[in-house]
Amino acid sequence: MVNPQEKEDKDKQQEKKEEVDAKPSGAKTNGKDGKKKAEELSEEDQQLKSELEMLVERLKESNTDLYKPALESLKTLIRTSTSSMTAVPKPLKFLRSHYPNLTKLFDTWPAGENKDAFADVLSVLGMTYAEDGRRDSLKYRLLGPNEDPAVWGHEYVRHLAMEIGEEYSERTLKDIPDSTDDIMDLAMQLVPFFLSHNAEADAVDLLLELEAIEKLPQFVDAETAARVCLYMVSCVNLLAPPDDVNFLKTAHEIYRKQNQLPQAMTLAIRLDDHDLIQEDLAAAGDDKALKQQLAFMLARQQIWLESEDEDVSECLRNTKLSEYFMSLGREVNVLEPKIPEDIYKSHLENTRSTFGSGQVDSAQQNLASTFVNAWVNAGFGQDKLMLTEEESASWIYKNKESGMLSAAASLGSLLLWDVEMGLTQIDKYMYSSEEYIKAGSLLGVGIVNSGVHNESDPALALLADYVENKSVVLRTSAIIGLGLAYAGSNRTDVVDLLLPIAGDSSLTMEISSVAALALGLICVGSCNGDVTSTIVQTLMERDESQLKDKWARFMALGLALLYLGKQDASDATLETLKVIEAPLAKHAGVLVEICSYAGTGNVLKVQEMLHLCSERLEDKKEDADKEDGKADGEEAVENMFQSFAVLGLSLIAMGEDVGKEMVLRQFGHLMHYGEPAVRKAVPLALGLLNASNPEMTVFETLSRYSHDNDLDVAMNAIFAMGIVGAGTNNARLAQLLRQLASYYHREPNALFMVRIAQGLLHMGKGTLTVNPYHNDRQVLNKVAIAGLLSVSVSLLDARDFVLKNSSWLLYLITPAMNPRMLVTVDENLQPLPVTVRVGQAVDVVGQAGRPKTITGFQTHTTPVIVGYGERAELATEEYISVTSVMEGVVILRKNPAYMDESA
Secondary structure (H helix, E strand, O other), rough: OOOOOHHHHHHHHHHHHHHHHHHOOOOOOOOOOOOOOOOOOOHHHHHHEEEEEEHHHHOOOOHHHHHHHHHHHHHHHHHOOOOOOOOOOOHHOOOOOHHHHHHHHHHOOOHHHHOOOOOOOHHHHHHHHHOOOHHHHHHHHHOOOOOHHHHOOOHHHHHHHHHHHHHHHHHHHHHOOOOOHHHHHHHHHHHHHHHHHHOHHHHHHHHHHOOOOOOOOHHOOOOOOOHHHHHHHHHHHHHOOOOHHHHHHHHHHHHHHHHHHHHHHHHHHHHHHHHHHHHHHOOOOOHHHHHHHHHHHHHHOOOOOOOOHHHHHHHHHHHHHHHHHHHHHHOOOOOOOOOOHHHHHHHHOOOOOOOOOOOOOOOHHHHHHHHHHHHOOOOOOOOOOOHHHHHHHHHOOOOOOHHHHHHHHHHHOOOOHHHHHHHHHHHHOOOOOOOOHHHHHHHHHHHHOOHHHOOHHHHHHHHHHHHOOOOHHHHHHHHHHHHOOOOOOOHHHHHHHHHHHHHHHOOOOHHHHHHHHHHHHHHOOOOOHHHHHHHHHHHOOOOHHHHOOOOOOHHHHHHHHHHOOHHHHHHHHHHHHHHHHHHHHHHHHHHHHHOOOOOOOOOHHHHHHHHHHHHOOOHHHHHHHHOOOHHEEEHHHOOOHHHHHHHHHHHOOOOHHHHHHHHHHHHHHHHHOOHHHHHHHHHHHHHHHOOOOOOHHHHHHHHHHHHOOOOOHHHHHHHHHHHHHHOOOOOOHHHHHHHHHHOOOOOHHHHHHHHHHHHHHHHHHHHHHHEEEEEOEEEHHHHHHHHHHHHHHHHHHHHHHHHHOOHHHHHHHHHHHHEEEEEEEOOOOOOOOOOEEEEOOOOOOOOOHHHHHHHEEEEOOEEOOOOOOOEEOOOOOEEEEEEOOOOEEEEEOOHHHHHHHOO
């Protein structure tokens, strides 16, 4: 829209030119060349000007019979005038000088039909000639007839919409009831015009300004629904509460009205409204294929529902995930198991020594190989270390104590999602006399059930008996196993089993904290009141020395996970935590806050976290040390809230791209000027922000940090490189990790991290992802975020956990592991290979026509791998997909129109 002020300036310049042009032919101009300018108005323009002036004079006469024809003539001349797009139409320009007199004349006319018509003309003239802030177009439109404003054209309607927004803001500040009814009625006349003229964004923006977005669905039809909803959903990340939720609800209503249930279900999942989800599922009615497609979407989000229809229930339980994943493996030819050496490629490293010069670290070397083997062959059900009879027992015994636990548990990862086969393989270790192997098998049971719901509940049946076991190792393994198996389920029977353990003050902090973490995983994002009160009560009852235990952070994390994505719902808990004096309460408060706003992009919360990161602790520390004589370890515990705040920056900003860019810039400052606790967390935060999204700038930055003087920072950077490249097989990243293996060949702990990162990079031989966003990057998977955050929190003190005797904590990443595949099936859920185009996703919001949604595509036959930021579409018209987003398992139907054509 052209600025009215700019138009006025142009008009003044044009007038001056016309004055010069109108001088007598003998007169000289002031120019240096002294040329005569004899140009006058063209004959046609002069005639138009004279006619307009005559019509204005008629309006000033006393004969009222002349008014109506004069006004009709003025309207006709203004509407039919044509000019270039950058110039003001001639009638408006010639009437400019008369505008002040016409407004005065209007005030003298008596009310009636003529005055209404006069107001209509003045409203149009006021668009370009009124003074700033007067809003004359709106004033005279409201005084004039109640006819359609659209007859005056698009520019007039846009200007009117702008003035309506300004007027509404001014009136609402005065807070007078019903004072906005007249402008609201006028706005409702503009919305259909915008929608019918490809200006959906203007319609949405107008209703947003008037806080009436819920009135939009009545105006939207099948033609405009897709573009309107695409614009609204794209705006959500940029809106403040409660507008963001209102936009999602309105878009959901439009989709439901247009019977586009997959799109509606996506928004219901984003709203985290289980009633809406149930309604959408029920709305599919007797359309079984549609119901099964919706069930696949819910299963990918790990939302636990039951259905009376057995076939739909099977899709909801995700029981066929392993089968579809294996079909992907066959198609891309990666079923052949790999050994760790295939990943390390030690022959390419500059040194022959892999793990130091002696045999001292051979157990740690074997432990690293256990994880690499478990992740590289994850979900494929075969490897060369654990699942071969002659190798398995000997390999487990090549590990020490907790290493044996991780080795036995790796079976769960190798047989991921294949519950029946997995339990058969794990069963033989459940009767081992070696406590650590038995504990590993319990954890393996939980891992193999992660993301899949077997109706016979094998995980609960096998693990429940060990929850009260006297052995700490068996007990913690069973508890975490339950947490992984039932993550996101909010199952009351499992919660009731673990709740007493989390609340029992007589137990060690390790067992209670692990139970709290498991409860957080099971009830993630549910705001479960029983779990909240139990954990908060425990924090109040435990004495300060227990709350300083290294495991206590997981109790705080368990509490925080309950509020994942719930925003304001955590306010009461945050206030309660402020009452507790122990440092852990502050850590818990930060964790609860960052989880509450995960994925929202909330700028105020990002600023809060930056403020916490910027606190300088030297002065406080000196004063406190004089009083208490605190040890370094205790100091580190007290500063932990800063580490959590750094992770929080990633969690909050990961929802939208602009915030992500800003936070990435802040991380550079934090690494330069931050406290040790801050610097240690920055690499992990970078990993969280770009999980399975290996952007060159990010992993090059991490590569620099991996050579940091502080070994803790370096190790976290190495692990973050693994997270950034998880499941991508990125060749550049693989080369950097091989170089790091050479660089740290005499540093066992750092080398262990390099191996772990290599395992993550080649996860599932390049078929898996740990990125929490799916469904065309619209939906945040809470269970995946919970897994990633749990691993990150444990790595804030890697020496105390992963590198000591709790390496099994790395398996907490399992809930985030998902196939990055597109598998197409027919209505009977049988594989149906079709040709698809896979390319880089293009943002088409607000673009005219029907632009292409992907670019740089390649054509493949399904099943195919779909990377981060990629989108797939059918390359043939023979089939129609039930869902609009080609991701995961997609059900296809025969296209009846295609069949007719071929016939």
